[in-house]
Amino acid sequence: MNDQMISYTYDGSFEGLLSAIYESYYRHEIPLNILPEESSQMGIFTKDYNVKTNIEKFHKVYNSVREKISPLALRNIYYVFISDSKNKELIIYKYLKLGWKFGGDIDRLITDESVLNVRIISRKVTSECHRFLGLVRFKLMEGDYYYASLEPDYNIISLLALHFSKRLSDQRWVIHDLKRKLAVVYDKEGWFLTAIEQPLGSHLSAEKEDFQTLWKLYFKNISIKNRKNPRLQKQFMPVRYWAHLVEME
Structure with a gap:
């Protein structure tokens, strides 16, 4: 040594x-x-x-x-x-x-x-994960998706995504961590993490386009082999590894 x-x-x-x-x-x-x-x-x-x-x-x-x-x-x-x-x-x-x-x-x-x-x-x-499973409240947005915001003490948004991607698999939804300005976006087939600076409901005139805009951002990001924006990806284990983890429930 x-x-x-x-x-x-x-x-x-x-x-x-x-x-x-x-x-x-x-x-x-x-x-x-x-x-x-x-x-x-x-x-x-x-x-x-x-x-x-x-x-x-x-x-x-x-x-x-x-x-x-x-x-x-x-x-x-x-x-x-x-x-x-x-x-x-x-x-x-x-x-x-x-x-x-x-x-x-x-x-x-x-x-x-x-x-x-x-x-x-x-x-x-x-x-905290279990507590927030009972606290998350979705509201239906104009663009036909559900939106929930929260401010957890811990960086648990990926754990919540794992849960709701199974429980609400037939709906499109966004869970937004206001404290960290990060969100999980789900579109019935999979979810990804992205940065969102403001609550989606704060700009009502653009609500209908919010979900489509987020997915356009996602596909733009995945087309870049080496993403360099640490706000979007670091801190979270990729979804493909979750099969080997013990679910929180």
Whole structure:
């Protein structure tokens, strides 16, 4: 292990974080910090290492957590990730290091700080998800779609999307996180995340075009191979990985 203190930076996505954890393992380094690029500050006594997101490396860590620790551990670290908790990256990193040592028994080690942190945070996120499932109120908009706005403490909009894409699969709808200016848009076949600055109902004359405009934006975005707007994609695990997670219900 390199004796020099090192901090890792990544792009802020879940894939990026697991890529950083992969790099730490194979570089035989214990990072002092793991931080999103925009939050990183140059330190006098530390060396920064910027980790580029690598989907192959992400898959290896993702599958390793699911198979060598447990699917529940995978769900829990994702819940910690979307909690936006301080030092969430190091909490996840320390938890996984222990998990690869003890396997599925890790969650019995409740005296360990990292295990306790993951348990407490994931339970808080789960609790808020269940609470908002009963609080979300949709209103029918002129463009024949349903719209709901909310301001959760945690970044749970992707979890709500998973739920409502099953429960309201025959309707078009938008769930808007006003606090983070992000929204989930669903069109009966799938959903995506996008940035929305203002509540849709705040410009009534344009309501009819809102949904169509959002989908045009979506198809424009997916035509660009390397999207560089972090507001639209980072912080959320892509839908294709949800099949391996334990549903919140």
